[in-house]
Structure formats: C-alpha cells, structure tokens
Amino acid sequence: MNRNTLTRELLAEFIGTYVLITFGAANVAQVVLSHEKNGVYLSINIAWGIAVMMGIFVAGGVSGAHLNPAVTFANAVHRDFAWSKVFPYCAAQVAGAFCGAATAFFLYREAFDAFDKGARAVAGETGTAGIFSTYPAPYLSIFGGFVDQFIGTMMLMLVISAIGDARNNSALGNLGPIAVGLLVVVIGASMGMNAGYAINPARDLGPRLFTFVAGWGAEVFRAGNYYFWVPIVAPICGGIAGTWVYDLFVGKRFPAES
Template sequence: MAVEIPPLITPSHLRRRGGLWGECLAEFLGTLVIIAFGDGVVAMAVAALPGSGRTEGPTAFFLGAGDWLLVTWGWAFAVAFGVYVAGGVSGAHLNPAVTLAFAVRRRFSWAKVVPYWISQVVGAFVGAALVYAVYHDAIHTFDQAMKGPKTNGHTLSSFSIFATFPAPYFHGGVWGPLVDQIVGTAFLLLLIVAVVDLRNTAPKANLGPLVIGFAVAAIGISYGANAGYAINPARDFGPRLFAYAAGWGDLALPGSLAGSFSHYWWIPIVGPLVGGLVGVLVYDLFVGDVLHIRAQQATPPEPGRTRGTPSQEE
C-alpha cells in the first residue's frame, strides 16, 4: 500500500526485527501459511468433504484420478501465497532444501541456515496444529467410521493430512521413495532458480510466487503418487512432529506401519536436501553458466542464436 502504516510494536522493540530475527519471523509465518492451506486442502479431501455429506459416503474420497487435482492445486496456492507473505523480508525460502541450495550456490549466508531451518519447522508445526484445531471433529469422525488398522484410534488416511508415506508398490523399500524425493526436489529447485534468475526470462509484475506455485502443482501432478511429494523437509517434519504429539504415534515417528513401511521419517528430510543441491547444480551447469558467460560479452547474442547472421547484401 502507498500510505504510511504505523508499526504495532514500539520503535525500541522494532529495531531487533530489522535483521535476522525479522527474517526468521517471516520464514515462520510464510511456512505456517503453506501448511495451513496445504494440510488444509488434504483435510478437506480426506475428512471434511466426506464427513459433511458432500461425497458418496463418510469415508469416500479420491474416487477418480482427477480428484487428485484438488490436492495438487491446493498446495500450489498454498506455496504461492506463502511466498507472497514472506518474500519481501526473507526471500521466502520456506523450505530447508531451498535454504541449503542457496547457501551452496547463491551466496546465502551460512550463519542464517540453521535459524531459517528452525523457523521453517516451527512454522510448519504451528500450521499443522491450526489445521487440526479447525478440522478436529471431522478427523475424529472420519477415523471412527474408517475400517482397517488403527494406531491409537487414528488411521493412515487421516495421518496423510499431516505428513507423507510411500505407496504400497514400494513394499517398504527405501530406495524408491528416496529417489522420488531427490528427483521431485531437484525439479523444484531447478524451476525456482530459473524463475528468480533475472538473467533468464524471469516473470514480471511480481508473478514469480505464482509461477513457483505452478511448479509445485506440476510436480504434484507428475510425481505426487509415489510418496506424497513432500519435497520440503519442514513441510513434512513439522506436521509429523505435531501428528506424533496429537496421537498418531508410530505412524508419525518413527514413521512405521506394520507390513507396509518402517522408519520412514528421514526420507522426506534427506531426499529433498540432496535433491535441492542436485537441482541448483544442474541449472547452473546447463543454463546459469551460459547466462554468466553471455553477460560477460559486450554484445551477447539473442536467445536461441549463437553468432551473428550475414546480411542479405552479403
């Protein structure tokens, strides 16, 4: 807004927010927004819509493959708005994989990495708590109506509101979900750095956050079924911690379900951290380095052209 907005905090207390503390607050709130809308859309799909009589039955959800679009677009909006909220203060990493990749290749201060990570995880935890507070009755009703194995009265389906787990066709294996998370996050970082690179065809008029949201939707549509496309350690671990505290027990930590998977909790952390580094390195190797050398040239060629073309007279 163009008008001057007076601060809510007195100047003596406000000065501390001008540096790292303010950036951490922005990372906290931006990540909270992502989880509040992201976990919120899963709660809608899994528990609230069935329980409110808007599907065929109290436990009926995802009747067709197209229903998955509700979740993927919900997460896309969640990420876009989270970036809009925090971008002007912290750069809106909102993802430990982004923070690590930027520290390695974008000169982001290593001293800020751990504070950013903590802020992101805490924001994700609080966002999950907010979703649970809003949808507690729907989740409880869904778990009561749902048949099958339960942990402390909770089901794997209701756990999916908060955190991720591998598809049954992996048969509890580690490498399939781990590779999935590496690949998905590599694409995420590749697309993020492409979008924010002003040397490239960067979006104008502050459309970057929206395009990044589209990138998250694309990953969910193309790679979401394998392991729930966490592609963000904070997005998975913060809500996982909350789910553990709220009674989901072993489903959350260590992330085990007898006969299906065990000790899964670390995969949505390690996979994205590795994948983020892969994505930023691939972008810089194939595109970033080319843009760098062209920027050093006095008259860089037009995109798609490597050297001048002879004139018609020649």
C-alpha cells in the first residue's frame, strides 16, 4: 500500500466521519436543548440517516466511506480489506467523530449554558451527555445492551452487504449512499428505544471522549454500570455477523460466473 494513498484514505475517513457526527450531534442538540420545540425523535432519525448519506458522499470515492469500525472490521474479515489498514481507519474515524462532537458543542455552547447553567450532567433533567453518545435505558442490562447493539449492527451490515453487491443491486449505482441513509433511518425508527442505536463504535467513542474532556467527566464511562464498552464491542461483533449472514443466505448463492 502506497503511503500517500493510505494518507488520502485516512483523511477521507476522518472528514467523512466528521461530517456525519457534526450533523448528527448538532441535530440531537437542537432537539434536546429546545425541549423538542425544534424537532422530535422522528426528525432525529431522519437527520442521522441524511448525515450518514452526506458522509458517504464526501468520502466514498477515496476510502470507501466506512465511517464505522464495524464496517471496517467486517470488510477485513469477509471482504479482503487489508488488516494493516484496520486500526488506522478506526483511529481516523474516532478522531473525526471527536472533532464532529466538538463542533456541534461549540455551535450550541450558549444553548448548553442556558439549558444546564454550565453544570454538565450525564443524566437527570439537565443531562446532556446523551446528545453526543448513547446511554442505556434504566431497565436495560449490560447483556440486553449487548444484544441490542449486536442485532442493530448485524442488520446494518446485512443490508449494506446487499447494497454493495453489484450482482444483487447493480441498478443502484450512485444511489448507494441514499439507500444506506434510509437504512439508518429505519434502524433508528425501529431499534432505538433501548440504547439509542449507536451501531458504530466511532460514533459513540469519539463523542464520549469529547464529553470526558469537555466538562462531563468520568461519569460518561461509569454510567449504566460502565456501559461504554458495549457500543464499542457489540457493533464490531454484530457487523461481522451481519456480513456472514448475507453471504450465507444470498452472497454465495449466485450462480458461478462462466
């Protein structure tokens, strides 16, 4: 792998993930800080889907627009993506997510101060950490959270595998990012109640690291019985499983090319 080529790919992953998180986190901030006067749960789902779409359009032609370590690991396991690029890709994605969260925060910093009087909290009536990262519902166990993230990301990668398979969806062409965006909308609309559908370790860890250094403190890691590791590990496992399921039922069932 040419070093300059890898650098271009990492920069694309960084800026694509930055676009994704800036739009996504800013949208959630707008809804929460306005007490739902400027949006509701459905608008959050739609905005995240469009944010994913925009990130893919920004980075897709250079890096493939993984924008998600779960996608990167699944491609390494099932699609011959070079293992030597996995951790650099993931680092670029987390860095882009961190910077995207920072941008959304500074965009609405005065609104944050008006909402919580400068006392950054993870939970409670003035809790705002959930604007940036995901936290489990009070009833959700660690095991339940793992299952939630595993299934959500499995569905994500199962359908992404179908969208990216030219033998199956050759007519999609440049519409692939739109299809992926709609996929994220439906995941959010159907699988978001338990823990906010992270389905992306970078989308969760990068903003969580930002909140850790920006005033919310170590509680962002302690909350939910140290839930923070679940949206890192479970999506990677679920993504690998989702691509395997697609290959098992569809991808490897096409007639051999003559």
